[in-house]
Amino acid sequence: MLASFEEADDAVQETFLRAWRHQERFEPGTNPRAWLYRIATNVCLDAIRKHDRRPPSEQEVTWLQPYPDHLLDRAAPSDEQPDAVVVARETIELAYLTAIQLLPPKQRAVLLLRDVLDWSAAETAELLELSVASANSALQRARATLRSARPAEPQAPDESERRLLAQLIDAHERADIEAAVALLRADIRVTMPPLPQVYLGVDAFLGLLDRAFNSGMGEWRLVPTSANRTPAAASYLRAPGDDRFRAFKLDVVRMAGGKVAEFTTFGPGFFERFGLPAVLLES
Structure with a gap:
């Protein structure tokens, strides 16, 4: 409701x-x-x-x-x-x-x-x-x-979703834009509640990837999780000069036709509810 x-x-x-x-x-x-x-x-x-x-x-x-x-x-x-x-x-x-x-x-x-x-x-x-x-x-x-x-296409099987999420995490951690884009549907959609921004299509999403990978933000680590019975990934960022990966965002992923159809991105304030640490102690 x-x-x-x-x-x-x-x-x-x-x-x-x-x-x-x-x-x-x-x-x-x-x-x-x-x-x-x-x-x-x-x-x-x-x-x-x-x-x-x-x-x-x-x-x-x-x-x-x-x-x-x-x-x-x-x-x-x-x-x-x-x-x-x-x-x-x-x-x-x-x-x-x-x-x-x-x-x-x-x-x-x-x-x-x-x-x-x-x-x-x-x-x-x-x-x-x-x-x-x-x-x-x-x-x-x-x-x-x-x-x-509602989206018309059925969801992919759970095992396929897990494999696709693992590929997505791997591409993100390696900052590989080409590999990440290959996993997306052409009509990929990204929203970021509570912000009203909407990004539609691969071209719009490329701007987000470029900022994440090529703007000097730092190094990424992603942890798989799940929300609302769908795959999700918790992203941690180690900024330049920092020795820890800190909670950055939570992406809930909708998949269709074997590719990523939608990201709904939330802030790090939800990590505790998901049993996720605020900081990863990796060096």
Whole structure:
């Protein structure tokens, strides 16, 4: 709903606080999971209204934040719990989270309740205080928007992704522009939330590579990791005169057709959440 690690964490806390404060409203025989989802959905809708966020143009979501996979693994439901689909890859990838931010809040809620949580139309309508017809109409509009906004190509197999990430890291550490470009799709796309910059195409990306490799910034070391069920690389830079590699950026990578289709680049402030050190002690 929120596409932000920090805001989602706050929303979880607020959900449990509201549940505790209003526990007398919980009626015996009520499904506690449904009751909590109702509260959580309202918490998210309140947060969206508070920030006055409107569907962004060109899918630029400046509040987008990555979610560490190790936290998803820790929170993954057991086999006895029916909501394992919640952490399915296609519903947690940044491309999906970005696309659903284009939806008005209630359409977003309907889509997640129906297509991610697999709620019925009647259950969804009741939670959002809509008619079933209105809920179904909202779902149809949301699906249509999502189809036009999401990348159409399927993801590469996981093993292929790992190999491609390793090649990308190798090219970056060797400052090999030619090798790096060979791994990219012609329509490569780079965004850097919370900054509004967008770089489209190999020619635009070449400027970024040239600055990283040829401007005297220093030497690079990259550590593979994963975010939102997709590959990621944590970049460390050893500036001239420094004896340590220091946290610089985190790239979440979308791959399609055996090549890199998109980088979503975040600052070093996320390293701690990913269990990554601020400094590498390599000489």
